[in-house]
Amino acid sequence: MKQNFLKLNSSKTEAIIVGTPHQVRSSTITTITFSGQDIALSSTVTNLGVKMDAHLTFEAHIKQLCKNSFYHLRNIDKLRPTLTLSDAEKLVHALLIGIPNKRIQKLQNIQNSAARILMRVRKYDHITPILKSLHWLPVELRLEFKVSVLTHQCVHGTAPPYLKALLTPNTTLRTTRSSNSKLLRPPQDQAPYYGRPSLYWFKMP
Numbered sequence: 001m002k003q004n005f006l007k008l009n010s011s012k013t014e015a016i017i018v019g020t021p022h023q024v025r026s027s028t029i030t031t032i033t034f035s036g037q038d039i040a041l042s043s044t045v046t047n048l049g050v051k052m053d054a055h056l057t058f059e060a061h062i063k064q065l066c067k068n069s070f071y072h073l074r075n076i077d078k079l080r081p082t083l084t085l086s087d088a089e090k091l092v093h094a095l096l097i098g099i100p101n102k103r104i105q106k107l108q109n110i111q112n113s114a115a116r117i118l119m120r121v122r123k124y125d126h127i128t129p130i131l132k133s134l135h136w137l138p139v140e141l142r143l144e145f146k147v148s149v150l151t152h153q154c155v156h157g158t159a160p161p162y163l164k165a166l167l168t169p170n171t172t173l174r175t176t177r178s179s180n181s182k183l184l185r186p187p188q189d190q191a192p193y194y195g196r197p198s199l200y201w202f203k204m205p
Contacts, residue, residue, distance in 0.1 A: 008035045014045035016054055024054045062106055069110045077117045085118070089134075092118050108139045 015032045017024055031038045044053045044060045051061035076091050092114045115130045153159035154167050
């Protein structure tokens with residue numbers, strides 16, 4: 001750190017052990033020594049504005065995101081009668097920034113509320129036609145789309161090397177009709193979410 005003219009601020013430095021629930025429970029580490037200072041472990045840490053937990057579920061981050069988003073949506077709702085549709089849409093897009101399925105619904109609730117405020121419809125009106133009229137993908141499909149785009153870039157050599165290294169081409173000993181299809185094999189020894197690119201890629205026509 002001294003070589004880079006940096007100094008550790010121990011009061012703002014956080015440390016966390018990331019792993020499976022069993023690995024985290026089995027760990028006997030309570031502090032980490034860095035640059036001569038002991039740093040206690042935390043259950044969640046903030047890295048570049050993202051709250052990360054030991055199991056990378058991002059539950060704490062999503063909870064904070066929902067709290068902040070609904071606060072801003074209430075303010076936009078108060079201003080909505082004085083805004084044009086175009087101006088209101090800009091505010092909503094600035095708010096909504098584009099994760100286990102059970103937590104995606106929390107983010108979907110934010111998107112649904114934003115769409116209702118934008119289009120000035122009632123709380124219990126069916127949301128699907130509203131999202132279609134705005135050309136908004138539901139959150140789960142939006143995530144799938146973004147992962148599919150990154151996977152396409154990895155397969156065709158336009159993605160950074162550190163992303164390409166996460167994917168494994170599906171190779172066979174014999175030549176088959178699918179040998180040139182650029183299929184992917186999900187990793188067997190990593191967390192389930194590493195297999196999502198392969199799954200989404202397989203689903204594409």
